[in-house]
Amino acid sequence: MTITTEGLGKRFNREWIFRNLDTTFIPGAIYAVTGPNGSGKSTLLQVLWGQMPPSKGVVTYARGGTALSGEDVYRHVAVATPYMDLIEEFTLEEQLRFHFSLKKARYGLSPADMLERMYLADARHKVIGNFSSGMRQRVKLALAFYTQADLVFLDEPGTNLDDRAFTWYLDGLRQLLTTGCTVWVASNEPAEYPAEAHKVDIMRYK
Numbered sequence: 566m567t568i569t570t571e572g573l574g575k576r577f578n579r580e581w582i583f584r585n586l587d588t589t590f591i592p593g594a595i596y597a598v599t600g601p602n603g604s605g606k607s608t609l610l611q612v613l614w615g616q617m618p619p620s621k622g623v624v625t626y627a628r629g630g631t632a633l634s635g636e637d638v639y640r641h642v643a644v645a646t647p648y649m650d651l652i653e654e655f656t657l658e659e660q661l662r663f664h665f666s667l668k669k670a671r672y673g674l675s676p677a678d679m680l681e682r683m684y685l686a687d688a689r690h691k692v693i694g695n696f697s698s699g700m701r702q703r704v705k706l707a708l709a710f711y712t713q714a715d716l717v718f719l720d721e722p723g724t725n726l727d728d729r730a731f732t733w734y735l736d737g738l739r740q741l742l743t744t745g746c747t748v749w750v751a752s753n754e755p756a757e758y759p760a761e762a763h764k765v766d767i768m769r770y771k
């Protein structure tokens with residue numbers, strides 16, 4: 566899917582978070598959205614995936630040359646963000662089964678395959694409420710990686726990951742990039758995205 570922004574801007578009250586963003590995001594590419602804390606990286610991602618309306622300008626979506634309504638974009642989106650909640654009362658297996666009863670899985674994976682790939686098979690019957698912060702982050706990333714989606718938004722993906730989990734994340738990201746989807750990584754940490762990522766420095770749009 567191609568996303569085009571024209572004169573895009575977002576403000577909260579009187580403060581412009583970003584403005585005058587004219588960009589085309591092309592399928593199969595990876596974008597690193599960079600900028601200091603509080604500069605607007607998460608806000609830009611939310612505007613791009615249609616969760617938040619812009620204050621100015623437009624975002625248009627096209628899939629295979631056909632325009633797509635902003636209201637239908639959510640069907641093609643997978644997201645992992647710090648403010649996204651998992652279902653605390655579910656076990657990991659229930660969480661996966663629930664999510665993938667609504668969304669199609671990527672790579673033809675079953676929940677059992679996913680548990681193996683996430684190195685969390687031993688925690689399949691543990692309730693999410695008792696997961697550590699690093700385990701939660703792996704679940705969020707796995708849901709984003711393993712959902713069949715054209716657009717994948719990863720906000721601060723390396724948060725709380727230990728070295729082994731970070732390697733798992735980078736492997737998953739690399740594999741994702743072979744599928745032709747478009748990926749956004751909002752991060753100030755260059756290790757969290759490959760060197761070929763196109764940079765979108767939010768500070769240029771203040």
Ligand SMILES: Nc1ncnc2c1ncn2[C@@H]1O[C@H](COP(=O)(O)OP(=O)(O)OP(=O)(O)O)[C@@H](O)[C@H]1O
Nearest residue numbers: 577578582600601602603604605606607608609751
């Ligand atoms: N719903 C909201 N209402 C008012 N202000 C908001 C709202 N959401 C975000 N902001 C403000 O917008 C600015 C950008 O926030 P955002 O979370 O997008 O930054 P960020 O670059 O992702 O930060 P971080 O690196 O800390 O995650 C901040 O000043 C924040 O306080």
